[in-house]
Amino acid sequence: MNKIKIGIVGASGYTGSELVRILLNHPNVSIEYITSETSAGKPFADLHGAFRQLMELPLIKVEEALDIDVDAVFLALPHGVSMNYAPQFLEKGRVVIDLSGDYRLDDLALYEKWYQKHVSPELIGKAAYGLPELFSKEIKQANLIANPGCYPTSAILALAPVIQSGNYEESTIIVDSKSGTTGAGIKPGGSTHFPSLYGNFFAYKVEGHRHQPEIHNSLSKLNSKAFTIKFTPHLLPIDRGILSTVYVKPSETTDLNNLRKSFTNFYSGQPFIRITDAPPQVKNVKGSNFADIFPYYDQENGLIVILSVIDNLVKGAAGQAVHNLNLRFNLEETAGLGLAPLNP
Amino acid sequence: MNKIKIGIVGASGYTGSELVRILLNHPNVSIEYITSETSAGKPFADLHGAFRQLMELPLIKVEEALDIDVDAVFLALPHGVSMNYAPQFLEKGRVVIDLSGDYRLDDLALYEKWYQKHVSPELIGKAAYGLPELFSKEIKQANLIANPGCYPTSAILALAPVIQSGNYEESTIIVDSKSGTTGAGIKPGGSTHFPSLYGNFFAYKVEGHRHQPEIHNSLSKLNSKAFTIKFTPHLLPIDRGILSTVYVKPSETTDLNNLRKSFTNFYSGQPFIRITDAPPQVKNVKGSNFADIFPYYDQENGLIVILSVIDNLVKGAAGQAVHNLNLRFNLEETAGLGLAPLNP
């Protein structure tokens, strides 16, 4: 079989580097180029020493990349930058998988409220939301795929079976999420300065985080019954991993058995979802594309509690992007994504 | 002034060692003995090398300690062990400050449901619950003080102003807590084995933790209006610190200003409570007796969110115990507890 030719735009950050790691191990893909505006000309391993001898392509500028013939392009760029390039790559006939937040929301006003002025607003609402467990049909046909945010992936996967079932009160669903630091990107800053964060833990953006509308936007496609989301992110002093603890008040009493059954049914046949029988641990998915989900029903309080864990750089970013590529190009769904977690 | 003579029963663990650290710096206290059943005869510094040259008392057995004349005894023993000794020390006329869970609940049945058969049930309900910000009157007169659990301290301090105000729906209050590993004690075990926990994070006892009834038991003294607590503990890969994220549905709408005012009023004059204007960080209280509390009102969801942080070994255990000693013996409230947090 001919290999799918792909390009990675924005390979200097953690998401781009993780795409390289996964795609080097993918049997049906060839990486044609990797770009970086600030490091063009340098070898990739100068930025990411781990890849010495593994990735010999030099970094190029995105302008050069536009004309290189590839089937698909991953945009691993910051929010607000992707939207400058997505239209150009689409025009060249590439399938675009965008890992930024620029096309995740269906609603321009909502985007501009939480992000900034959009420069390609005509594409808003045209992208498939790239969460394969919920939207594989759309993904298979899309030329623009908006790869979900890391927090939203963990929250949506935890909530989807409940939202679809309709068994929730029309009140606030609480998503208390805790993320490792790679989610904050490769650029050094005060809150990720090692001496400050080591032994530390805190919540941030308690007043509102842009992933809250993303969670709500996607889940509300599953059910017309209203709900709101209170999303509280916290920063964990680890490198990789997100755990979300989700609390939902059901509209009708249920029991643990039924709840678990609804989850196993909902995710039946999904290769990357593992319904666990004990609270999941972030380290159990480290480096892999798994999402481990533990649904629990608290009889005493009449409360559904769901715990989910993912590796934010894999299922929460690069791995899910490759899953989307596989779906879009009719490849084996797990191609390149079969790696076991690093244990311990 | 004559110094208060005290003994520490159970000095081999983290709580006992932390009592030593604090009391060595206390101007009005003299440590008369320290005990350990398993290490009696050994120098304290053999167990805790940090204290070489600082604590020269040898460890003795508790049987020897019973007859040594002291004013007060700290029991830094496991749950189920304290209740064997508290009556004996009380009989000898010592003030007993118990750091275990043996006398924290008012209700024998509740204790025996969550812990085990009680051997001194006559003392159940006789102890003052040693949370100085709420129960200083009782503490000042008590001969048996039940020092609160670490999680309950963080949760109760976050909730007390709201519960007292009555502004909460009669529904479930959510306490999502994250604790460092010293809370699990000094005994090695699988979940605190370094390679397993490093880079890891998970919830545990989602089905129910004995600190849930303790939180409910104490808070319900503040208001007769009903509520229930859903308490979810998580294990953080750090040594010290607890952060609790608390969600309460108010029965009447409020605003951020009023909410903050109710907290500053409630804790007015309390030397160890700091109402912060940004989400608090566990590292900002490390090694100190402070509780940093951040009350927030989420207008959009109509939800009160409170974040609190403590050092679980200080405000959550040994520091609070010394605060109780100070109150009981009419010492300066902050004596021995004025140390700044270790930063960073």
Added chain:
Amino acid sequence: MNKIKIGIVGASGYTGSELVRILLNHPNVSIEYITSETSAGKPFADLHGAFRQLMELPLIKVEEALDIDVDAVFLALPHGVSMNYAPQFLEKGRVVIDLSGDYRLDDLALYEKWYQKHVSPELIGKAAYGLPELFSKEIKQANLIANPGCYPTSAILALAPVIQSGNYEESTIIVDSKSGTTGAGIKPGGSTHFPSLYGNFFAYKVEGHRHQPEIHNSLSKLNSKAFTIKFTPHLLPIDRGILSTVYVKPSETTDLNNLRKSFTNFYSGQPFIRITDAPPQVKNVKGSNFADIFPYYDQENGLIVILSVIDNLVKGAAGQAVHNLNLRFNLEETAGLGLAPLNP
């Protein structure tokens, strides 16, 4: 091509689990059984939750394993246990790759000085020392391969080019090594208790560690000129990785260029050795079979300084064992071992 059938004896620990991780990704190998004396009957994922859905074989007892027809057996057992089983598996005609220290030393007396009484002394000196970069010829023909220790792997790779060249004074070579905690195994203990080790760092066994004779034993095969080794191990508060800082006084002055050239020549064609041009970082080899080595010549002091890093569970244990399997069965040298390091 038919797959090589293998068994893993001792799959409950970190080394056994790492063998599973690597071999699941190996195109030419099929895992026929995995054993554990204490957990026989349990699913593997009960011990290592990371492998849920990936490894469905149940654990069996080694007695059952003896008669199962396989081509090769990995013994991932503690020192002193391996030597009970190696002879039995050899008698059954299996190739035995032993990851313990039981057959690494050529000299029975030396073994019994540093370990214990040997029960299969007739095999001492019969095993190939499984460091492929130095002993591939022996490995290809051996039925018993003694897989090197983790510290020795890092030290020997750093020193081999210098020792072979003979350019060292007949005095003490210093190997100052720092290891992550997985090297201490899966069994919880005081020094790897999370609260003790977090934020901590220390040396241990300064008076002598059994890896010192192993380092000397193997290196002295490269040159008859005498040398001694001072090996000082330290425990790093991380999970994976060893860094060794090695100091050698050369017998003749050299320069950086020549030194580097001798390293690149020595390791020419070796797929897992990367000679770096800056001090190597343990995280750059995490999860991979690479050894990154940085040779430096300190002109001012006339001193050779070599830094080497490996992942102790991969190049220091399971990965090297699979490399040995590949060599012994004429497979592609890198089969199953091509995975990029986890970055970051």
Added chain:
Amino acid sequence: MNKIKIGIVGASGYTGSELVRILLNHPNVSIEYITSETSAGKPFADLHGAFRQLMELPLIKVEEALDIDVDAVFLALPHGVSMNYAPQFLEKGRVVIDLSGDYRLDDLALYEKWYQKHVSPELIGKAAYGLPELFSKEIKQANLIANPGCYPTSAILALAPVIQSGNYEESTIIVDSKSGTTGAGIKPGGSTHFPSLYGNFFAYKVEGHRHQPEIHNSLSKLNSKAFTIKFTPHLLPIDRGILSTVYVKPSETTDLNNLRKSFTNFYSGQPFIRITDAPPQVKNVKGSNFADIFPYYDQENGLIVILSVIDNLVKGAAGQAVHNLNLRFNLEETAGLGLAPLNP
């Protein structure tokens, strides 16, 4: 007794903040001002949230500070900045304790080789080197005290008894040091970015670090017999602590007993030196002014090995500076420095 009035110039960094922490607990000192050029006007707790309610002084500019009447000034400024202010404060009659490297070396050329052009060269060689265990006589009379670097403190304390004894070969002494990240300062950067450093470990400046001449400069005052130092710094993924592993070839054979005796004699009466009988741990000195030192004689190799640990921010910076203040002003040597380490 009247309190000694002091000022802290440069309170935005970790060293300045640590001075505040220690001096708040000092019975004989009053802090008159704290300065920061970039944050003048802000409350100190805006930069260091840990100090809320503890330090209410606002930050001022150093220009304002010059005329405020104090007895002593701590300069917690970067190298190259201190030398601009030290002469001005000396002219005003303040005792100056400089925590930068600007006056540590006796030799202008050496300074300019390793640092930069000096702007107050007339003071070079006039400062007392503020290591109290070696130079208390000079410190007591000095108006300018150059507080030692953190690495040099750990290395010099480990080596001083051996150097003074003269029992070393005239060859290279190896100082293999490992430091926590607070030594790199409060300014975020690539090598201290949390995701990069977590789980990582590496050496740096293998080609030469400016602390090497400082170590040599100070130790050579103890003995005219020549020696050279090879100093290799490594970055530990922890916040506080330095461990140095030092290797010395003695010129005459010795034994463990004599070696230990020479250390206990040398440091007899020194309140902050603890000669341990097992390898010291960095966590055992955390937050305290102790240096724990373990001298060992390796009979087999005829090699002296010394391990020392300090908290780089206390004994390696602010604590030692306060010790110098105490000596200079005839205060109790341990005043303000009696705090026990934080354990664990």
